[in-house]
Amino acid sequence: MYLLGNKNSFLDDKFKKIGKKTFNLHLMKHALFNVPEGVVITYDQWALESGKNDFDLLLEQYVHLIGGFPVVVRSSGQLEDLNNASLAGLYQTFLEVNGIAELKETIKKCFKSATYKRISECLKKMKNTVTNSDLSEVNLSEDFLKKQVSVLVQKMVDSNISGVAFTVDPLTGKEEHVRIEAVKGLGKKLLSGIITPTTFVIDNKDGMLINYYEGDEIIELKTEQLLELVDNVFRIQAYFKSPQGVKWSVDSKGKLWILQSMPITNIKWRTDFNGYSKVDLKDEGVSFKVCTPMMFSLYNMAMSYGMDRYFKNLNLKKENIENIKNIVNNKPGKKSSSDKWMIYKYGRAYWNARLAKQLLFKIPGFNEKAFDDNLGIEKDYGAKGPHRTQICFKTIIEAISLLIALNKEYKNSLKMSEDFKKKFPTIIEKYLKKLENIKIISCDDFYKDFQDIFLNLFFNTETSYLRIVYNNINFQSDFENRLKFSPITKIRFRSSLKKSRHFLTNREKMREFSTITYSLIIKYLLEMGNRLKELGFIECANDIFFFYIDELIEFCSKKTFSYNFFDESSFALGGADEGRNAVNRISMSVLCTDVADSIKKELKYRKIFYKGMTNINAPNSLKDYNS
Numbered sequence: 001m002y003l004l005g006n007k008n009s010f011l012d013d014k015f016k017k018i019g020k021k022t023f024n025l026h027l028m029k030h031a032l033f034n035v036p037e038g039v040v041i042t043y044d045q046w047a048l049e050s051g052k053n054d055f056d057l058l059l060e061q062y063v064h065l066i067g068g069f070p071v072v073v074r075s076s077g078q079l080e081d082l083n084n085a086s087l088a089g090l091y092q093t094f095l096e097v098n099g100i101a102e103l104k105e106t107i108k109k110c111f112k113s114a115t116y117k118r119i120s121e122c123l124k125k126m127k128n129t130v131t132n133s134d135l136s137e138v139n140l141s142e143d144f145l146k147k148q149v150s151v152l153v154q155k156m157v158d159s160n161i162s163g164v165a166f167t168v169d170p171l172t173g174k175e176e177h178v179r180i181e182a183v184k185g186l187g188k189k190l191l192s193g194i195i196t197p198t199t200f201v202i203d204n205k206d207g208m209l210i211n212y213y214e215g216d217e218i219i220e221l222k223t224e225q226l227l228e229l230v231d232n233v234f235r236i237q238a239y240f241k242s243p244q245g246v247k248w249s250v251d252s253k254g255k256l257w258i259l260q261s262m263p264i265t266n267i268k269w270r271t272d273f274n275g276y277s278k279v280d281l282k283d284e285g286v287s288f289k290v291c292t293p294m295m296f297s298l299y300n301m302a303m304s305y306g307m308d309r310y311f312k313n314l315n316l317k318k319e320n321i322e323n324i325k326n327i328v329n330n331k332p333g334k335k336s337s338s339d340k341w342m343i344y345k346y347g348r349a350y351w352n353a354r355l356a357k358q359l360l361f362k363i364p365g366f367n368e369k370a371f372d373d374n375l376g377i378e379k380d381y382g383a384k385g386p387h388r389t390q391i392c393f394k395t396i397i398e399a400i401s402l403l404i405a406l407n408k409e410y411k412n413s414l415k416m417s418e419d420f421k422k423k424f425p426t427i428i429e430k431y432l433k434k435l436e437n438i439k440i441i442s443c444d445d446f447y448k449d450f451q452d453i454f455l456n457l458f459f460n461t462e463t464s465y466l467r468i469v470y471n472n473i474n475f476q477s478d479f480e481n482r483l484k485f486s487p488i489t490k491i492r493f494r495s496s497l498k499k500s501r502h503f504l505t506n507r508e509k510m511r512e513f514s515t516i517t518y519s520l521i522i523k524y525l526l527e528m529g530n531r532l533k534e535l536g537f538i539e540c541a542n543d544i545f546f547f548y549i550d551e552l553i554e555f556c557s558k559k560t561f562s563y564n565f566f567d568e569s570s571f572a573l574g575g576a577d578e579g580r581n582a583v584n585r586i587s588m589s590v591l592c593t594d595v596a597d598s599i600k601k602e603l604k605y606r607k608i609f610y611k612g613m614t615n616i617n618a619p620n621s622l623k624d625y626n627s
Helices: 013-018 020-030 043-049 055-065 100-115 117-129 133-137 142-147 188-192 223-240 293-313 324-328 353-360 368-375 393-398 400-435 443-485 487-491 493-534 541-546 549-558 593-612
Strands: 038-042 071-077 093-097 149-155 159-166 177-184 198-203 209-213 244-251 256-263 342-345 348-352 560-562 585-587
Touching: 020 038, 020 071, 020 149, 020 223, 020 256, 038 043, 038 055, 043 100, 043 142, 043 149, 055 100, 071 100, 093 100, 100 142, 100 149, 142 149, 159 188, 159 223, 177 188, 177 223, 198 223, 223 244, 223 256, 223 593, 293 342, 293 348, 293 400, 293 443, 293 541, 293 549, 348 353, 353 368, 368 443, 393 400, 400 443, 400 493, 443 493, 443 549, 493 541, 541 593, 549 560
Parallel strands: none
Antiparallel strands: 038 149, 071 093, 071 149, 159 177, 159 244, 177 198, 198 209, 244 256, 342 348, 560 585
């Protein structure tokens, strides 16, 4: 027998075979979440010990250790949580168990439930219909099936209110919302579906009530109880690094208990952003996995300016391009415009593929399917199919100025990349020499260098790299179309092929420069982390990656942080309310403890959010932008 949360229990991987339900409870109890005391019995232990004379005494001792009767007896099976297959809910659970005789009988029934006909029939069906390596070693013998189950005996919670909390709202896909469903008494009523629960949708950062849906019963949860629940499940999500469905209970004394946590398997992904893709323009880069606020803001800084400038060069986007300072101060998350080039959702960077393609639709011969295939975008085009701009007299006449600008952009971007290749070694050498003295230069000099490296070296390198990427994508597509439709291009095949190879070569070289620049930037960021740690703003140097670059540049420029700066630049939750505009500056010389504490609190939230999104299977695209 093994006690939940005991540091000497379940240390070997073999104990994961007790079933994910029980193993997760053990991990959470060991991590000091308020999980009821419990003891686990494996089938091998039961088969070996249950017939012995002293077994009843041993069982009584363990029940005493976990708080005495009444207890709940729960089956926990390995086969409940297979990849792409599950037997969840098919095993037995018994509530309000009192006395050793009743306990032994319910434990026996739990093991017996592993051999029920519904289990074997379900396994047969899964083996025939589900591709799953875990099922290959499964057989239907009674002894094998019993060994796949352990029994968890836990102290029974005197439940006043029970329910389930989803750390990502499964109905809207919003990762900033916790959806709480609650009923009176035991949660069995909720799981059986015999009662409509009362539902609370709460912002996981500020605890604001977003929506409330009254159920069949009047549920009285105090504000502090809701906030405690949200805090617990948000941290549980971070602990398991993926969205969770958490069963919970509040007892008659108002104490919160965590009863179970399992991954959410079915999320309806958010549809409030139309046509954004996380297929990355930079090969296997920031969009493919969870990224820190710093990495997102660097990409956002370069791409927001670069995309506007690129389409302006093609006469496709005529509005004035903001200068570099305005781009830096364009805080992600504050605006929800559909024209925004990048957003941060599910801990990942999404870029506006819909807008990019709509602008490119004006190019004769533009093939949406080819564009998507080139980038790896998977899309259901519906009955209309992918867009394709016809090549005809009318479209060519309408796009003469565009075609002239496009060919000019091809030429200029290649020249730009050639010039960059010549200048970059000298430029990077200057910054590498500065890096040698990074530890000993004064704060003022370091802050100036920090701004310089981001607003000049990084910005120029990354926007130049992205520019060659954009042109390479369009030229390869344009080249293929001309080969199909233009006799002139066939005659000039060698020249066009040479230019195509030129683009590919320069793209790879520019990517190399980008990688070198990022390597240098990491060193400057870590030094900034060390200096902010010495000033008391952060607890460790690596916390620097949970700032935005615009926050750090403002700090270097003014030697201050905004008192409510982090409310304004909140990236994870889509930004603060427009009404929170007042900015109270606190000078470095009169640093207020409340300011440092608020910064640490905000960074803590960002880190927990980041961890919780690590293993989420986020969609490649947000909403089908063909609709």
